[in-house]
Amino acid sequence: CILSAYIMNETYSLLFKRLESSCRLFFSHDPVKIMRARGQYLYDENGMQYLDCISNVQHVGHCHPSITQAAAAQMDLLYSNTRFLHDNIVLYANRLAATLPKKLCVFYFVNSGSEANDLALRLARQYTRHQDVIVLDYAYHGHLTSLIDISPYKFRKLEGQKEGVHVAPLPDTYHGIYREDHLDPGQAYADTVKSLIEEAHKKGRKISSFFAESLPSVGGQIIFPTGYCKRVAESVHEAGGVYVADEIQTGFGRVGSHFWAFQLQGEDFCPDIVTMGKPMGNGHPIACVATTEEIADAFTANGVEYFNTFGGNPVSCAIGLAVLDVIEKEDLRGNAVRVGGHLKQLLLQLQTKHPLVGDVRGVGLFIGMELVKDRVSRKPATEEAAHLVRRLKEERIVISTDGPWDSVIKFKPPMCFSIEDAERVSTCIDQILGGWLTLKNTSSLQHSFPFDEIYI
Amino acid sequence: CILSAYIMNETYSLLFKRLESSCRLFFSHDPVKIMRARGQYLYDENGMQYLDCISNVQHVGHCHPSITQAAAAQMDLLYSNTRFLHDNIVLYANRLAATLPKKLCVFYFVNSGSEANDLALRLARQYTRHQDVIVLDYAYHGHLTSLIDISPYKFRKLEGQKEGVHVAPLPDTYHGIYREDHLDPGQAYADTVKSLIEEAHKKGRKISSFFAESLPSVGGQIIFPTGYCKRVAESVHEAGGVYVADEIQTGFGRVGSHFWAFQLQGEDFCPDIVTMGKPMGNGHPIACVATTEEIADAFTANGVEYFNTFGGNPVSCAIGLAVLDVIEKEDLRGNAVRVGGHLKQLLLQLQTKHPLVGDVRGVGLFIGMELVKDRVSRKPATEEAAHLVRRLKEERIVISTDGPWDSVIKFKPPMCFSIEDAERVSTCIDQILGGWLTLKNTSSLQHSFPFDEIYI
Structure with a gap:
């Protein structure tokens, strides 16, 4: 839900029209709002916690x-x-x-x-x-x-x-x-x-x-x-x-x-x-x-x-x-070396398991995992990346994509991101990508994506 | 002293050079620093109070x-x-x-x-x-x-x-x-x-x-x-x-x-x-x-x-x-009407007394008092304006000039500026301009200005 907060261009200006219209637009798509944040975690209005993998602005952690x-x-x-x-x-x-x-x-x-x-x-x-x-x-x-x-x-x-x-x-x-x-x-x-x-x-x-x-x-x-x-x-x-x-x-x-x-x-x-x-x-x-x-x-x-x-x-x-x-x-540079290094290793392991993972690159807590349709043509797996982001959101992990084809899952979390956070996100990705393999064998991958509901 | 803080271009970039050089430059000109501020008042490191007539950014008063x-x-x-x-x-x-x-x-x-x-x-x-x-x-x-x-x-x-x-x-x-x-x-x-x-x-x-x-x-x-x-x-x-x-x-x-x-x-x-x-x-x-x-x-x-x-x-x-x-x-708009109106009236009275005051204009707490060499040619009195600013600084009133010839004394104080503040600044201006008339009659006005010490 939270990712409907990635407001697209059209709604972005509408948001700023007077309250009546902006509210209608806002909450018709998605009623979830982030109310507070601490460290690498965001909390919605029901107190539900989300792991934040992308807020590089909140460098030393939200609301330190x-x-x-x-x-x-x-x-x-x-x-x-x-x-x-x-x-x-x-x-x-x-x-x-x-x-x-x-x-x-x-x-x-x-x-x-x-x-x-x-x-x-x-x-x-x-x-x-x-x-x-x-x-x-x-x-x-x-x-x-x-x-x-x-x-x-x-x-x-x-x-x-x-x-x-x-x-x-x-x-x-x-x-x-x-x-x-x-x-x-x-x-x-x-x-x-x-x-x-x-x-x-x-x-x-x-x-x-x-x-x-x-x-x-x-x-x-x-x-x-x-x-x-x-x-x-x-x-x-x-x-x-x-x-x-x-x-x-x-x-x-x-x-x-x-x-x-x-x-x-x-x-x-x-x-x-x-x-x-x-x-x-x-x-x-x-x-x-x-x-x-x-x-x-x-x-x-x-x-x-x-x-x-x-x-x-x-x-x-x-x-x-x-x-x-x-x-x-808080030795956040040391943390970036340790946690970033561990996260990159975990993602490299995923690369050995899941053909979708074409490339894993990065230093410290600046990491990209690129999804490809196949590893020979390196054709960007744009829809799969969008879907992975959406599925991770359901697991209460906030992440997004970048790159010319929006096929790169990007990690640039607050610098207090922990080893446990890294393991949680990589485990989730592993499970989601694993599920797709099954899906792929039984029905069209394309068909399983309700794209009109994705707001990235 | 405080007005050496109006850093000119050359010193402005020097300021940001590494501490050693920037400090030398800074305090050689003037050792006074503003440490805190409240409402329309600034305080230097010795706790000395200055009346602020120009900080329009600190609109509802410093550090409200x-x-x-x-x-x-x-x-x-x-x-x-x-x-x-x-x-x-x-x-x-x-x-x-x-x-x-x-x-x-x-x-x-x-x-x-x-x-x-x-x-x-x-x-x-x-x-x-x-x-x-x-x-x-x-x-x-x-x-x-x-x-x-x-x-x-x-x-x-x-x-x-x-x-x-x-x-x-x-x-x-x-x-x-x-x-x-x-x-x-x-x-x-x-x-x-x-x-x-x-x-x-x-x-x-x-x-x-x-x-x-x-x-x-x-x-x-x-x-x-x-x-x-x-x-x-x-x-x-x-x-x-x-x-x-x-x-x-x-x-x-x-x-x-x-x-x-x-x-x-x-x-x-x-x-x-x-x-x-x-x-x-x-x-x-x-x-x-x-x-x-x-x-x-x-x-x-x-x-x-x-x-x-x-x-x-x-x-x-x-x-x-x-x-x-x-x-x-705090009805700051009402205050701007009342205090600004009063200040303008006081400055208009100064205009009737002092030939240097060519024009007084403004609305609310946005007021300009233009100094001229004489009222027929309306030749801008740039040096006199700079000197007035410097003299007011000695009276612990912070003010500055504007206009194409820097001949307009500008007032745009925090909106909590009071009737008493208006009277204090107009009385000071009255006394300074009155003193100049005497000066003018006894020696060259130009000569009495140590311009090389003015950093505006």
């Missing part, structure tokens, strides 16, 4: 008391803007700086990942004096005018590809042009970016930036092949552009072994701009852009102020600091 | 306990996103709808005024299928790429005016092309917009929207002449465009007599899109776009979802609801 306490204490003292001096912003910038390579030492605080990515674009363009952007196929970088232009996931359905935007192939070694059997897919995919730059140059265009999530999410929980980022950065720098790492979904220790997902690519790779957001405030609207002194200096050289009314206010920074404290105190 | 309580209670229950159903968003939309004309019945919740204005642009462009925008001179609509393009206040210092942007004269009857002696300045200024549209049409361009603050703020606390908006809306509609009222600084009862500043233009005027922000969450990052069903339907007709991670979450909406409750319970 330390975060609420820090917010309330600071709200009672001062909730002004950054035109008044305050220690919190400096303390917070310093804490963030400690997680990043030294050269990323200037921080701009904003209110959302979209605001962060828009500012990153402005920084890149002002520093390089170039306009064009290279993005990965299927990428989504935010809901703002400037970001829809660089989000193939969106612009393909809207106004189309703008002249200054160049789309590089997604380095997906399961579905892409170079696969797991390639000797050096990192080099091969990086070469596609290099070629794109050369083509752009032939047309007289100039590259401001390569803009990519450090682990493409909407693209299908993709893990970059070894060496990819470093080689892309080399080509982009050679073209006078900068490397922007969008860590909005992937930062703050989700990958476990490192604080930032770009760090998986090794110490010899460092982006020029890093954007962060979703998990940063555990639900509170806060986001940030980290960059180098050179880029920040170029941005401010014209004497035009960047001011953000709410960005970096004492409450947002107090919350940000409290989130960092909990990540450390 | 009702707001903190509402936030903490909801943070303890649920701080999820709008992909889960929740009552708060529906309750809040309904409460906002009650303040607006009936046709504005669809609400999109976002995190900042900038996000709201960007979405308004997207709505206008998608609905009209036109691209061009008419804006008022000196306008500022936000820090995003798309908004700098339509903000003359910014783009004049940056990349310049883009082709699809048309700048109409600011309907300023004190400095503008039609003044207080004109028989119908509302019509005359509206005609300038009409002419702009005709010129654009001659070039084959099409107008998506007229985009204006309902009371231009950065433009100098301007009050539109009677009939202006209605006539502009007629021309814009005729051209197939929509009227966007930016109420980010002016909404939520600041003008006292009405909930929205556009309502000052009469009941026969209604914008097609209204954006709101700053005061909405009393400091918390929340903003909103209200529009008509027709525009919302056109926006969603292509089946592309608008999703905003933090926008409309249960905590933001709980805070928004609490702000509305306080506005009503």
Whole structure:
């Protein structure tokens, strides 16, 4: 039931029409509402518990008391803007700086990942004096005018590809042009970016930036092949552009072994701009852009102020600091390594049992399990993925899909997800997929799905 | 001292460099920091109290306990996103709808005024299928790429005016092309917009929207002449465009007599899109776009979802609801009428005494007092305004300037500003301006200003 909460476009705007109509629409589909949440668990109006496998924003767990306490204490003292001096912003910038390579030492605080990515674009363009952007196929970088232009996931359905935007192939070694059997897919995919730059140059265009999530999410929980980022950065720098790492979904220790997902690519790779957001405030609207002194200096050289009314206010920074404290105190990165590793092993075991499971990939608590119609063609099993999500919902497990064909079951739970949670979800998936095998033998799989009732 | 907190551009980015350097820069200029605030008062680290005349974001008063309580209670229950159903968003939309004309019945919740204005642009462009925008001179609509393009206040210092942007004269009857002696300045200024549209049409361009603050703020606390908006809306509609009222600084009862500043233009005027922000969450990052069903339907007709991670979450909406409750319970609109009216009268009395005071204008607690070198040329008294701000700071009154020449002393205090506060600030201004007359007679006014110490 809860998954009817994944409101589709049409109902989404209706929701905001005056109460009478929105209520009618709301509850006619589904009367279940989530009333409260704690840790990795959601509770509906009857107190029924659901396991949450997807709320990456509520990074240290839903409604963590330390975060609420820090917010309330600071709200009672001062909730002004950054035109008044305050220690919190400096303390917070310093804490963030400690997680990043030294050269990323200037921080701009904003209110959302979209605001962060828009500012990153402005920084890149002002520093390089170039306009064009290279993005990965299927990428989504935010809901703002400037970001829809660089989000193939969106612009393909809207106004189309703008002249200054160049789309590089997604380095997906399961579905892409170079696969797991390639000797050096990192080099091969990086070469596609290099070629794109050369083509752009032939047309007289100039590259401001390569803009990519450090682990493409909407693209299908993709893990970059070894060496990819470093080689892309080399080509982009050679073209006078900068490397922007969008860590909005992937930062703050989700990958476990490192604080930032770009760090998986090794110490010899460092982006020029890093954007962060979703998990940063555990639900509170806060986001940030980290960059180098050179880029920040170029941005401010014209004497035009960047001011953000709410960005970096004492409450947002107090919350940000409290989130960092909990990540450390509760060893949530260690937990991501342990629980994520165990979950991935369990899913890999399912892969050996169930032909539907084509691929299992991920690091820490960022995991994707891709369903395929068959393992040779790798044809995405979109309907099966939707049905699995729906069946898991009946088992009170909240999960969803991603990827170009919505065939990837994605896991990005609150970081307090436990070994028991991992075993519960994998056991449920095992049973559901096992049941399908029986179903498949007795009747048409297609026929058994009441699709008109699925609201994903 | 506190006003060194109005950090200029260069120091703003330095601030975010690692602690060592940012601290050095910070406290070398000025060791005073604001540690807490309550109502209309700010307190520094020594407990010294300052009267706050400018924090319009902290609308119902700094750190109002009702707001903190509402936030903490909801943070303890649920701080999820709008992909889960929740009552708060529906309750809040309904409460906002009650303040607006009936046709504005669809609400999109976002995190900042900038996000709201960007979405308004997207709505206008998608609905009209036109691209061009008419804006008022000196306008500022936000820090995003798309908004700098339509903000003359910014783009004049940056990349310049883009082709699809048309700048109409600011309907300023004190400095503008039609003044207080004109028989119908509302019509005359509206005609300038009409002419702009005709010129654009001659070039084959099409107008998506007229985009204006309902009371231009950065433009100098301007009050539109009677009939202006209605006539502009007629021309814009005729051209197939929509009227966007930016109420980010002016909404939520600041003008006292009405909930929205556009309502000052009469009941026969209604914008097609209204954006709101700053005061909405009393400091918390929340903003909103209200529009008509027709525009919302056109926006969603292509089946592309608008999703905003933090926008409309249960905590933001709980805070928004609490702000509305306080506005009503404490009759803050009535207070704006009473105190704002009294303050304006006091400032008008100063105008009769001090030649420097060229104009006093405003409604409710949105007031501007413009300083001029002399009343015939109306030459802006920029340095005198900066000095007045600095002197008031010494009297522990926090105020600032606005307008194209920073010659307008602006009042937009928390809405709990009292009669006593109004009398205190006007008495201080009276004494400071009185002292200057003496100064002027004995030595050069210019000479008496240590400008290099002013950080505004």
